[in-house]
Amino acid sequence: MAITAKPMDILILGGGIAGLTTALSLTKFAPTPPNITIFEIRPEPATIGGAVNLTPNALRLLSHLGALDEIRSAGYGAECLAVEVFDLYTNLKIAESSFGGPEGKGLGDPPFTALRITRGEALKGVLAAISKHPNIKLLCGKKTVSINEDDSSVTIKFEDGGSAQGDILIGCDGIHSVTRLKHVDPERKAIYSGICNAFGFSPRRKLSTSNEYEPTHFSVSGMNFGRRGILLTSFHAPARTSIYVGALMQVPEIADRNGWRAAGADAAKTRNEMLERHSGAANPLIAHLIEDAEDLFLWPIFTLSKGGKWATERVMLIGDSAHAMPPQGESTGIVFEDGVLFSRCLARWMVTRREEGVPVKEAFDAYENLRRARIDVAFDESLSVVKTVQDTTWLGHKIKMNVVPWYLWWTRGYREKHFVEDVTSCDIGY
Template identity: 75%
Template sequence: MGRSLAVAHQSSSPPSPPPLNIIILGGGIAGLTTALSLTKFAPTGDTPPRITIYEVRPEPATIGGAVNLTPNALRLLSHLGALDEIRSRNYGKECDAVEVFDIHSNTKLAESSFRGPDGKGLGTPPFKAIRITRGESLKGVLAVIEKHPNIQLICGKKTTSIHEDANSVTLTFESGDTATADILIGCDGIHSVTRLKHVEPSRKGTYSGICNAFGFAPRRKDATTADGFEPVHFETSAMNFSRRGMLLTSFHDTAKESIYVGGLMQVPEIASRDGWKAAGADAEKTRKDMLDRFADGASNPLIKHLIEDAQDLYLWPVFTLSNGGKWATDRVMLIGDSAHAMPPQGEATGIVFEDGVLFSRCLARWMLKRSELLQSGGAVPPVKEAFDAYEKLRRGRIEVAFGESQSVVKTVNETGWLGHWIKTCVVPWYLWWSRGYREKHFVEDVTSCEINC
């Protein structure tokens, strides 16, 4: 009798909510790390959300330049399990500081350090930085994705339309098939289909006026040096300022056998997308332009050698979005460059990782609230509550980063000798003045900070 009553009482309890069904559009670093964050921060006891990532390319894009993963970015990758994968594969080169040089005199002007007060890094636990190719960082994250059965990555799917109603979001693909989920997260970059076809079609990317010309140069041999290679003027990474742009030179592997070469420079706008593709593919024209801008006035012969030897040289136009804009509808959220693409400012990758973590924590709070209300028979609040909480938490930081990115653009603008001299005086002062702010951000851990949502 007592057992029957217990069974009857048990069967009358409200069922647990079904796992949230989430679609992420974009299989780049933003989409993949957001999927990991959604899984990592799902409420304890709940079934992890079912996440499907759709990527337009036939396979994840593991080509591109090299990025600097700052201490806050490494901290988040560590939380998500990707840093262990990157280190176990010996990807990237640890970076103590980004040094700043005047390319014309080869004088070191300043540096942005990640060493911390005791030389071990910034934050708790301490991290420095890692200069790594985009491809290797993506491979490290993909290795973690494969360990989570709730995450599925499907490539070669081009979205043609997005339909949203009160209960779901449905994507229609070029192949004619569809996919439906509870929410859609757009992590599909500056030319986001999620934004342009649904969230805010009028908000298009605009050309910033600058391009990134990048490639990888194998180091020249030199029998007179201890390591057998041509000497360099930097420890790991250097920003070399010239009158006609800025040239980044950096190791990106522990063997230090190759140097990443990336030039930020003003380039006249090309009207069509096909025109940009043609310009990007013309490696020799890009090489000549870089030699004219950076090598002719350089006092260090290494600069010319690196540009001459750079392989897979490519010209990439930098497009941006206007500050602000619409990030969400009732069931669709934009993350990363799809919401706030900006010119390079040294922390872009870390900002994208933070986006995914903070959004996941806000959504997890909503999921927990949903579960509790379902158990008590209450009405479930709309998921837009989590979207609004995330925006309230995040927009201030993005506005500050946007302002910083505009300062970077100014340092890249072409100038005369007087303007360049002023720049070489201002840059060290600016790095000294902003050091406290940068380090405060580098030690931040958005996995545990108060989110008040």
């Protein structure tokens, strides 16, 4: 097998966690480290946002890519052995989704549990790993106005008059992807899911009778199910002085982006909405966390239709730009898997087919053949989240509280199968 010494020139649109981890994956698996330039529209990488749960498969990949060591050395995140599920109106724990494995040490070999971490700190950890690779450049403040490709290259032109040319372009620019809308599949636009995430961070109250913190009913992460949505309450740092509060709830669609921006910025209205929706909670902590939450923001959740076009001859979509879906517990891990599997397919092409003059589209097709079925299943699963969040009657809530434990028990084996999977070494069929 011939290995070319000439490194590829790879362009990536999107300096979020998808683009950065894809760059790390390409660097790790390519036979010769490619020259990678990442273009981000914002003036600097966005280190704001809510808190995500990095499941065992996500942590395994971050470990392979060198980012988990950076996250751990910085002391980011709170280890999560399980997401506990509670009935809002009784405060009774009805179920849990565990990451502890049979011995409580995690899942897989080596074992990993999960990590609840803010999006900003996860991004900082990945940026720290990026900084150790001189072949990766990150350029911010670059707004794309056009994308063109021919038989030998792809060219991006920017609003500031500049341009960039590479062998391939990877779109990691999210649900409202410029790569998709300007080039790959312009007709495939984002669709509002009908639900929003209202989130903020609440400093813990001290008890009036002592200097101790108000106790929590959850160990690390708790999902509190009510008639009008789900409230996530979770620690996100080892000190446990702050609790992430995230409310998934049904919200009528607003006509345009400016309307959504105005709604998102109205913290007082969002707080009142959250309090009203979660009134009647058996645990007074619920109201306290909503009342004390700082930097409250309302974020509409958009999705893409199932299927769609992911690639042209030299441009590939990765992550939300290709298959954005409602949150279903492991979305971040799916994005990391995308980057690793695509990089492995591209690396195989570099080693076995590039010197023969075979178009790079063969690697793109191999990745799609490998990935489509998994994404379709995840998409179908995500639709159940939308149904769970929708407003319901008291009877509907009672039924839900009986169904959720059964559903989590029934699907445990399926979830754990993915949590132990290592896509850095699995058969890619190419």
